[in-house]
Amino acid sequence: LSSSDTGKKTTALSLNSIINLDHGDPTMFEPYWRNLGEKCKLVISGSDVMSYFSDPGNICWFLEPKLANAIRVLHRLVGNAVAEDRHILVGTGSTQLFQAALFALSTPDAPEPISVVSTAPYYSSFKEEVEFLRSGLYKWQGDAKTFHKEGPYIEVVTSPSNPDGTIRRAVVNREGGKLIHDLAYYWPQYTPITGAADHDVILFTFSKCTGHAGSRIGWAIVKDEQVARRMTKFMELSSIGVSKESQLRAAKILEVLNAGLQNGSGSENFFEYGRHIMAKRWFELRYIVKSNSKIFGLPEYPVEFCNFSKGTTIAHPAFAWLESKQDEDIEKLLRAHKMLCRTGTRFGSEQKYVRISMLSRDEVFDEFLERLAAIKGGTENQ
Amino acid sequence: LSSSDTGKKTTALSLNSIINLDHGDPTMFEPYWRNLGEKCKLVISGSDVMSYFSDPGNICWFLEPKLANAIRVLHRLVGNAVAEDRHILVGTGSTQLFQAALFALSTPDAPEPISVVSTAPYYSSFKEEVEFLRSGLYKWQGDAKTFHKEGPYIEVVTSPSNPDGTIRRAVVNREGGKLIHDLAYYWPQYTPITGAADHDVILFTFSKCTGHAGSRIGWAIVKDEQVARRMTKFMELSSIGVSKESQLRAAKILEVLNAGLQNGSGSENFFEYGRHIMAKRWFELRYIVKSNSKIFGLPEYPVEFCNFSKGTTIAHPAFAWLESKQDEDIEKLLRAHKMLCRTGTRFGSEQKYVRISMLSRDEVFDEFLERLAAIKGGTENQ
Numbered sequence: 098l099s100s101s102d103t104g105k106k107t108t109a110l111s112l113n114s115i116i117n118l119d120h121g122d123p124t125m126f127e128p129y130w131r132n133l134g135e136k137c138k139l140v141i142s143g144s145d146v147m148s149y150f151s152d153p154g155n156i157c158w159f160l161e162p163k164l165a166n167a168i169r170v171l172h173r174l175v176g177n178a179v180a181e182d183r184h185i186l187v188g189t190g191s192t193q194l195f196q197a198a199l200f201a202l203s204t205p206d207a208p209e210p211i212s213v214v215s216t217a218p219y220y221s222s223f224k225e226e227v228e229f230l231r232s233g234l235y236k237w238q239g240d241a242k243t244f245h246k247e248g249p250y251i252e253v254v255t256s257p258s259n260p261d262g263t264i265r266r267a268v269v270n271r272e273g274g275k276l277i278h279d280l281a282y283y284w285p286q287y288t289p290i291t292g293a294a295d296h297d298v299i300l301f302t303f304s305k306c307t308g309h310a311g312s313r314i315g316w317a318i319v320k321d322e323q324v325a326r327r328m329t330k331f332m333e334l335s336s337i338g339v340s341k342e343s344q345l346r347a348a349k350i351l352e353v354l355n356a357g358l359q360n361g362s363g364s365e366n367f368f369e370y371g372r373h374i375m376a377k378r379w380f381e382l383r384y385i386v387k388s389n390s391k392i393f394g395l396p397e398y399p400v401e402f403c404n405f406s407k408g409t410t411i412a413h414p415a416f417a418w419l420e421s422k423q424d425e426d427i428e429k430l431l432r433a434h435k436m437l438c439r440t441g442t443r444f445g446s447e448q449k450y451v452r453i454s455m456l457s458r459d460e461v462f463d464e465f466l467e468r469l470a471a472i473k474g475g476t477e478n479q
Numbered sequence: 480l481s482s483s484d485t486g487k488k489t490t491a492l493s494l495n496s497i498i499n500l501d502h503g504d505p506t507m508f509e510p511y512w513r514n515l516g517e518k519c520k521l522v523i524s525g526s527d528v529m530s531y532f533s534d535p536g537n538i539c540w541f542l543e544p545k546l547a548n549a550i551r552v553l554h555r556l557v558g559n560a561v562a563e564d565r566h567i568l569v570g571t572g573s574t575q576l577f578q579a580a581l582f583a584l585s586t587p588d589a590p591e592p593i594s595v596v597s598t599a600p601y602y603s604s605f606k607e608e609v610e611f612l613r614s615g616l617y618k619w620q621g622d623a624k625t626f627h628k629e630g631p632y633i634e635v636v637t638s639p640s641n642p643d644g645t646i647r648r649a650v651v652n653r654e655g656g657k658l659i660h661d662l663a664y665y666w667p668q669y670t671p672i673t674g675a676a677d678h679d680v681i682l683f684t685f686s687k688c689t690g691h692a693g694s695r696i697g698w699a700i701v702k703d704e705q706v707a708r709r710m711t712k713f714m715e716l717s718s719i720g721v722s723k724e725s726q727l728r729a730a731k732i733l734e735v736l737n738a739g740l741q742n743g744s745g746s747e748n749f750f751e752y753g754r755h756i757m758a759k760r761w762f763e764l765r766y767i768v769k770s771n772s773k774i775f776g777l778p779e780y781p782v783e784f785c786n787f788s789k790g791t792t793i794a795h796p797a798f799a800w801l802e803s804k805q806d807e808d809i810e811k812l813l814r815a816h817k818m819l820c821r822t823g824t825r826f827g828s829e830q831k832y833v834r835i836s837m838l839s840r841d842e843v844f845d846e847f848l849e850r851l852a853a854i855k856g857g858t859e860n861q
Binding site for chain 2: 120122123124126127128129130131133134136137138139140141142143144146147148149150151189190192193196200205222225226229230231232233234304308309310311312313314331334335336337338339340341342343345346350353
């Protein structure tokens with residue numbers, strides 16, 4: 098059966114159009130911010146923020162103080178990270194900050210590049226981001242679970258995990274280890290908030306928090322002053338700071354979000370809104386996958402108490418880590434049905450897994466569900 | 480004599496405050512944009528530009544089409560570069576694009592890193608930007624004039640030169656050479672426009688064109704499709720694209736600028752405005768330097784026909800490359816008089832030279848002139 102045989106087209110997408118669920122483009126959150134109307138409107142005059150400098154006395158001299166403040170308030174309200182008495186750094190997405198952290202945690206005069214590892218399945222871009230410039234400072238060594246080399250290393254802990262949504266801890270735990278905690282998805286719409294993270298280097302991104310991926314704003318929470326200085330140096334050398342317009346926009350949006358949380362009203366609580374949409378999407382996806390349980394499988398997540406929601410909740414990750422129960426190349430199977438997703442091999446895993454974005458616009462998500470349901474029976478019946 | 484003895488304080492700066500002319504922070508242009516008022520105001524709603532994607536069909540898929548269009552119109556009106564039928568790429572400042580070009584012009588499987596050279600005095604950050612990640616792809620080899628190594632190389636041609644404002648051409652001119660033309664200062668307020676540049680890879684930056692350094696917007700004009708694709712790949716891996724807010728702001732400002740040029744009215748011609756301020760500042764600086772000609776010297780620039788201004792003009796560079804006629808460490812001398820500037824040694828030159836920003840706010844520039852004039856007599860009289 099091809100998707101065109103389901104006869105239930107209700108979206109504006111044409112039958113033959115390819116739907117792209119490869120990226121985690123968080124356009125799902127657009128209606129929420131559209132509904133807030135004037136409140137979120139940012140006005141910038143022609144002579145605003147022309148200087149390179151935002152806060153010359155701060156280590157991160159290009160960080161807009163308004164944004165730093167909104168970030169600290171946000172973490173206090175959500176309870177997902179300790180941000181008081183820590184250095185806050187802004188980056189062009191957490192992507193730039195990840196590379197800044199590699200630079201800051203490596204040693205220029207070391208006899209060999211420091212090893213960089215992460216538990217598989219790991220974020221698909223880590224390997225390429227570590228390798229593309231053939232740096233002599235750091236070297237990608239793959240899966241943390243099978244890493245046994247002596248000496249210093251950097252372990253990247255992505256929790257909840259991208260791609261599979263599981264909660265992660267450092268696994269190497271040896272002398273000389275340095276940790277980067279990538280907590281991009283540690284927000285209440287995706288996972289229960291079980292405590293305030295308090296690590297040496299934590300990365301967050303505006304993209305996954307509120308859905309504003311186009312702004313390219315990430316932030317790091319850093320304990321050590323020298324690490325904060327070296328990360329800042331990286332951002333100076335790679336881009337002489339970070340867009341002020343995006344920083345002002347992020348500050349504005351986060352201020353509105355924070356005010357909504359403080360007012361305590363349900364409709365103004367962005368994360369409760371997000372959690373409800375994510376729960377609905379996961380319910381629909383699980384329903385289809387369960388109806389096709391000989392073909393497809395999904396990870397299960399534990400029920401936990403969420404300090405933010407004040408109740409037991411369950412993870413609804415930003416990506417579905419879909420498994421082929423028949424050990425097929427599932428990326429190829431979905432592609433044959435005009436769904437572009439990212440193969441498990443890109444994440445240091447197998448081709449029987451695929452990562453699917455759960456954050457697309459409604460019409461794309463609905464079309465995805467229809468096309469997935471249409472695979473009923475599997476490829477052997479085609 | 481110290482500056483506090485001149486007895487002519489007319490600015491809001493305190494006598495003891497240090498003035499920073501180390502960076503080329505172009506805050507001088509703020510009043511121009513402030514005077515345009517509402518025209519330049521950018522309004523962004525909460526749900527605008529949330530996606531990673533701006534133009535999915537374009538090689539540079541994160542480039543806002545409005546910005547690409549405004550850039551092409553600008554170059555047509557100014558006549559400083561051929562931008563039609565070329566790939567336009569956007570970067571987080573031209574700093575990111577410079578590094579993208581190094582990546583794109585190097586060969587991953589080459590037996591050794593490609594040499595990167597530039598005629599001294601060269602932009603002080605080139606060396607550090609090439610070296611800081613210890614890339615195996617490219618290697619800084621210093622002054623192009625003394626470069627004699629066989630094999631492929633990248634020559635960076637900054638024209639007008641930062642720091643000294645001279646017009647530059649490639650000097651190595653050998654087989655296997657690749658060129659990056661950094662034309663950040665090739666705008667009518669700084670130098671006569673003598674023709675439309677038409678090179679393989681050209682870099683420009685919004686910072687120096689209009690003075691909006693805080694936006695971190697640069698652009699590249701690229702002939703070869705594969706180079707454009709590789710540069711885009713670099714921007715994907717280093718920051719997953721470029722701030723949309725800054726791109727919209729740059730588009731807005733450039734559209735207003737372009738309209739002013741098309742209307743042909745003097746007061747609306749940003750570049751004529753800029754040229755007049757720069758001319759005035761250079762006149763004042765040269766007056767002081769000539770009165771102290773035993774101590775200080777400045778480069779002279781040729782009178783040339785400017786295609787944009789339709790008349791003979793002379794360069795008024797964004798930086799003054801001040802020389803100590805007594806072979807002193809001039810950075811140290813100015814620092815003793817509470818002026819922070821960048822020493823010539825940072826540019827691959829000598830400590831008898833210093834680079835001084837000519838783009839500061841009026842009160843800072845006026846104070847700088849007073850403090851410089853106060854050095855009359857030189858250090859031997861102190």
